[in-house]
Amino acid sequence: MPPKYHIETSQAPNQYQKITRSGIIAWEEGCLKCARCVKKDCVYQVYEKRGLDDRQMLDSLDSACMDCFRCVQNCPNRLIHKGLNPSYKALGDHYWTPEIISGLWFQAESGRIPVSGAGYGGPFSGPGFDAMWTDMSEIVRPTRDGIHGREYISTTVDVGRKAMSIEFGPGGEIASPAPPLVEIPLPVIFDMLPWSPPGDNIPLAFLYGARALGTFAVVRQSGISPATREFLPHAIIYVDGNPGSLKEELLSSARIIEIPDGKDAIALQQRFKSINPALVVMIRLRPGPKITERALALIEQGAEVLHLVADEYGLEEGSEPLFIKERVKEVHLHLVDKGARDQVTIIGGGGIAMAEHMAKLIICGADALSIDIPLLVAMECRVCRRCKEGIACPVELDGVDPVWGSLRIANLMAAWHSQLLEILGAMGIREARRLRGEMGRAMFFEDLEREIFATMGKRG
Template sequence: MPEHREAQAGYHRYHIPTRPAPDIEKWPSRFKVKVRRTGLAKLLLSEVFHYRGRKDVILSRPCMYGVFSGPVGGFMPREEHCVGCLRCTTEFPEFVRIEHNPERQKLGDSYFTFNYVDQIAYEASSGLVPVRGAGYRGKFGGEGWDGMWTDMSEIVRPTRDGIHGRETISTVVDIGYTPNFLQFDAAGQPTGSLPHYISIQLPILFEGGDLAREGHVARIYARTAAELDTLAVLPFDQAIGLGEYAHAVVPVVRPQDAPRLSQLGFAPRVVEMHGWDDALYTTITAAFPEAIIALRTGFEDAAALVGYARRGIKVFHLLADYHGRSQDGRFVLDLIREAHTAFVEAGIREEVTLLGSGGMIAAEHMPKAMICGLDAVAVDTPLLVALQARFNGECAGRDASHFSLPSNLNEAWGVQRLKNLAASWRDQLLEILGAMGLREVRRLRGEMGRAMFMKTLEADAFAGLLGYTEAN
């Protein structure tokens, strides 16, 4: 539909405006470029003689990216431009050497490795889908997310939806309660419980409940979430004063916050209760009668979650640590499946919303987590990386991790970085959905038939080979 006709019809196609937002803090370059100056000087001298002073020929450099285009060329290479193509070292193996920069490789930690950091940095600065040539470069499979592939819809699948453009795929998700069915009285009026949910445009929430401890970070999260029509989960203290973004802010309320709920200054659409507490639940319900109350808790006990649902909680924000582990060491992929399955078996999966955080640090983790059973992902550490935070050592524990943000962090830049990240992840989600032939992301939830796991595939393919056992 042409834009003016969409406007006339009161329809607005969802779109995230992206804009380049280059790094504000200089990070170490990806590569170190080492040039032996004597070798270079000898080469230049010999070429001056050989090419009879033909300047353009002599100064024709092997780098297309500007590494040797500074005032003194190869005598002072501009490493920040190096993309690691290796043409220079191929042409001049005797005196040019390209190495991975160990300082760059220190970014992140053992889980959020520098490859993920690089990817997030690109997404947040450009808003684009990372595209590269020459095929896949990584390990074959592995544990966790790396041992899972998503399906695609091939030519002759009779059940395919058909897809005529990624722009028509919906990424809207609902947060709240929807009854399995409605009941009506003799007069045709609905009785019993009614749907109580909100819709947001992205299956991506901003999780700052433990991380947005500083006011300006909380404001960046809230403003971005408001502009994107999603939600920012923030500590109660940081949520105070963010009334201008009321529809996007989800305060996390702990028991000690109960006496101060009126200080919030606005009526949030969703409130997160930090751990189950009867008295706190009553207090929050009384203070914010229209709000959807979510329970913020660990993944550990799926059966207990079903119990909380029976007591009135319909939204669960399930937390693993930043490396995707539960307290007993299990990985978030398995934990999500357990929680989802518990609700399915209880017959109430359609009534509840499952949000998850922890260990979901790349765009591809989002659709995989949804296939395993989440309705949406509340993104945590990638937001900080998008804001160029540095990890101070290993950052796994939610309370024990420390990140350093750039000293010159400013709101406008931060908002654009998070918008860019969200746009990039959404576009990548659309690629996954388009490949499957799905028209809306809500259909992805719990679609285990769309998943392929390495253990299963390998057993199917290699069972019976000498040396192969299921234990492999």
């Protein structure tokens, strides 16, 4: 048995004041300086920790506040107020909600699983991943030694093409060529960002993180620089320019390369593999109605890895876009139907925002997934998209320290890893590989609705 995969975490405090759900407003003037000050008694020592943040010119007490309301309740002069923070409500958008963003911040800071108090507080069902429930029927009691205990649950997945059969030569030697395969200890790769502040620091932080975690980060061909070169073993070079300009030396030392889908995709794959046979080639596709057929065709032509990338909301292009999980499910089932699924690795991406999305997309048929925005959020991004408009980033992400950034990314991934282990453990599954396509482990809102109201529909 391989050694357990474990992600080291360490506290990596925010550099900027977090935008929290509520703000404390404490009037100084009315204070009678009574001896039993509730500020001094604060369970979380919020008032002792406060100090002026020079850059934000705000006291950093809101972010340490845990909303226990003790101070509001007990100040004899009623000098402390707490109110919902309008800036919190305004964070992100309908998809990247304030809850998701602040949850990601918490995980990136601590590496711990966020506790949501009384449990899931969201609606019964919603769009996207919220229309899917996972089955945790194996939970009978907490495992005696916790998720990191003796029972080993593997989250390792393979990236590459698999031979469906082995042919032996006359002497019993294996005659069929074994396609190259790359193992990643976590079913996650880091993708390029839909938008981001400029500069090398953010990609560098991704690469640092990928190396520390043993996974990969997609880097544009144009983004290869002397600074990123040392990370090549953990980079997936995305060929966004002239493939001819890629140096042979680069190709021969790379392990995975990604190319956009197109009519020359397979030809390009073969060209790269002729230079470096050990190279795994990923084909990046925009999901859409025609993707199912396209996937099958690519597999038949020898494609190894298909990377289906939806937009930042998990949606495809077009007038009636499907959500990523629906499309992956469709592709997966189609390939299963055609007996081609096991040959290829499918990586899904776009709109992955929480640890549970990881498990859900795998259940829908992805082997692994790619994430983008959460990594930026891990480094304090507020999803304000100011950078997209060319306005300065409020948390100066362009100047982020890549080492600090990678710590935050590692913390976030550690928390996601732990949550994946919890889900797998609760399902009684020992391997992430075996979760793929396990649709019996989940319920889908649309299916339920169809089942329940079927009879009504028929008579109507």
